[in-house]
Amino acid sequence: MSAQSVWWQRRGDPPTQPEGPDSPGPDEVFDAVVVGAGVTGLATALELVRAGRSVLVVEARHPGAVTSGRTTGKVSALQGTTLSELRRKHGDSARVPAYVDSSLAALDWVAAFCEEHRVATSRRDALTYAASRDEVPTVREEHEAALSLGLPVRYETAPDLPVPAHAATVLPDQLQLDPVELVLAMLEQVRSGGGRLLTGRRVQRLRQRGEVVHVLGEDGLDVRGRHVVLATGAPVVDRRMHFARLTAQRSYLMAFSHPDPPEVMALSAGSPGRSWRGGELDGRRLLLVGGEGHETGRGPRESSRVDRLREWSQEHFPDAVELGAWSAQDYMSLDGLPLVGGLGGPSSSVSVATGYRKWGLTSGIAAGIALAGAQTGSPAPWADELYTRLPRLRDLPAFLGVQAGVTLGEVGALASGVRRPPSRAAVEAGGCAALPVCTHLGGTLRWNDHEQTYDCPLHGSRFSADGEVLEGPATRSLARVPALPRLPGTGGRSST
Known part of the structure; x- marks a missing residue:
């Protein structure tokens, strides 16, 4: 079976274009150079070109090549047990309501963009469910956290699901989509707004000269911007040791054809986690199943994790026919919140965005909105509380x-x-x-x-x-x- 995501299987990877009509001139300086053409980079670039800024996007491979093109395609403000975990870490801090506000803003942004540009979406209930009785208190805690933060969740003691479920908290009217279709539509709008794209060019270092940042890399890459956004997962230039404040995690996904896929987006509350949803792709009914997350490069063989996911899928969805299996990588920060903001040090004109804890289609869009707003003088109302923070003593453990x-x-x-x-x-x-x-x-x-x-x-x-x-x-x-x-x-x- 293919290790390529089901979203790219139907298209084939696009070729890279290290040189082409978008290549900058030797003395050209952009208002912003965005490194990375996933949803974060493209959302940033799109918001900037809408504001009349000149933007160049630089991508090492091709747009959507990494995490953005390998997700399950969920955009939701209910994210497993995220809200209760953040409440435990941050208590009554305003950061947690700000996180919810950012998720809702991203959901609205994606819905409006997809409607305007004819990207197919489906509205679905998002569920966090208890796969065993031991997980019921966890689901109840998530439900109460979501309610207290203003989300219109409902609690079900006997959810009607095709897998064992002892309780669930349900948030209606969330979104699912083909993430690659979203990426390609965003890229089209960036370019139609005057933004430009270089692919097949890997950035390796930055050099600031006055108010201009030189973005340097392979094959003599040297492009210039007044501001640089590193939207690359882990920052590829890292003067604040973000890599030491992040944990890289891989999770596994499988796609199946199925005669009657579920009409919800579900995520179990315990371990091992199981994420699943139904959908349709090219007129074919689709089942997506994910899970078996772990820290990258650690633990049992990766193929054994895929085997466990396959066995679970066959047990609970016996009519499923496998189409492919692949994996994706995301990052967890020390405090569970996205790391978004200035790189610091001598590169005050450089920003980073990472740490989405496997919810990049939501938090990555929010990060793009915030980063662009900071440059254009239209800050998102939740951005300062959510993103502007220094390491604290309680981060030490x-x-x-x-x-x-x-x-x-x-x-x-x-x-x-x-x-x-x-x-x-x-x-x-x-x-x-x-x-x-x-x-x-x-x-x-x-x-x-x-x-x-x-x-x-x-x-x-x-x-x-x-x-x-x-x-x-x-x-x-x-x-x-x-x-x-x-x-x-x-x-x-x-x-x-």
């Missing part, structure tokens, strides 16, 4: 926990081993294989047997079998070493 996890991840990677044959492409390229040492901070990489990638257990950088950067804070390809001679008993393969 979470910070130490992240660093302990990083250490354990490195130990686990060393213990599990990373030796594997060089890829066929590596051999064809000259008998060399990638050296499995992360180019970010030297972490020992683990082989991901589901996606055929090298994954870093420290900060979530990922590389192809041939060593090319796929995502994460790393910006440079893996070093390459000559393949060792074939060894007896290895099936004609060699090891690195």
Whole structure:
């Protein structure tokens, strides 16, 4: 089965265009350079071009290549157990109501955009449900948190679902869609508004000269902007050590054709989590199932996680016919809220956006609205309370926990081993294989047997079998070493 998301299966990945009509002139300076063409970057760019700003979007691969094109396509203000978790972390702080306000603003933005530009959407109930009786108190807590924050949820003690469910909190009238259709429509509107796009150009560093920031990267990339937005998941330029304030997490998704898919968007409250929804794609009824989340590069083999997800789907949806299985990566911050705002240090004209805890189609849109508003003098009413905050003393335990996890991840990677044959492409390229040492901070990489990638257990950088950067804070390809001679008993393969 394909490891490509079902959204890209129907289209095929678009080609990259390192050069073309959008390439800037040698002395051209943009009002904003946006790095990353997912929903955050494109929402920022679109809001800026609507305000009359000149914008260049720079993307290392192609628009929607990473997380935005690999989600389940849910846009919702009810996000599993997020609200109760934030209440426990932040108490009565105004940050939690601001988070809800940002989610509702993003939902309204997406609904209005899709209606105007004919992007297909469906309105659905969003549910957080208890898959076992032990999870009922968790669901009740989420329900009460949502009610107290003004969301019109209802509580069901016996929800009618196709899976075991002992209680549910339900928020009506949320959105589901094809995320790639959204990305491509947003890109079209950015370009029709005068924005420009460079693809296949990876940014590696920034250099500020007065009021102009030089965005530098592979193949001599040097573009200039008065402001730069890093909308790349983990910031690829990181003077405030955001990578140490984030945990990279992967989760797995499967698509099935199904004769009668559910008409709700559901997420279980416990562990292991299960996220599922129905839908329609190209006239075919569709079931999407996600879950088995874990910290990138750590724990059991990735293929075993997909197998568990497949077994669960077959048990509860026996008529489902598998179409594909893939995974996506997102980031958790220390305090559970998105990290959005200035990079700090000498680059005061650089902003970052990350930490969406797997709800990027909602929080990523909100981040784009806020970042553009900050530049145009039209700030979102919830942005200052939600995003403008310094690390606090109570963040210290979470910070130490992240660093302990990083250490354990490195130990686990060393213990599990990373030796594997060089890829066929590596051999064809000259008998060399990638050296499995992360180019970010030297972490020992683990082989991901589901996606055929090298994954870093420290900060979530990922590389192809041939060593090319796929995502994460790393910006440079893996070093390459000559393949060792074939060894007896290895099936004609060699090891690195």
